[in-house]
Amino acid sequence: EGNLDMDNRYAPGIRLGYHFDDFWLDQLEFGLEHYSDVKYTNTNKTTDITRTYLSAIKGIDVGEKFYFYGLAGGGYEDFSNAAYDNKSGGFGHYGAGVKFRLSDSLALRLETRDQINFNHANHNWVSTLGI
Secondary structure, eight states, rough: OOTTTTOOOOEEEEEEEEEEEESSSOOOEEHHHHHHEEBTTTTSEEEEEEEEEEEEEEEETTTTEEEEEEEEEEEEEEEOOOOOTTSSSSEEEEEEEEEEEETTTTEEEEEEEEEEEETTTEEEEEEEEEO
């Protein structure tokens, strides 16, 4: 939405998940992302942002190679130098993604999430690519 007054930024992250067999939920996943020196728009101010979150994932296999899924969850984001209306606090998120199986134990993953913070209902759109 552009209401965060921050520039776009690339960041590393890691996720750990557990896949359920014979359960209504396919996967439960814990994630961690860290953004360094994120620049606030039209100023020299910067901040570091660390996000931790938990996601519930449910999807469908399409053929042998593709898995399309939806997710919902929540987490906490910490701003090292909060400015404007950005504050550390909780957020909820929802999103969708696709996995392309490279082998039985390896997949390429593309995902997009809308994170909505609990302070002012600001939206932060996150897209990820991983293996």
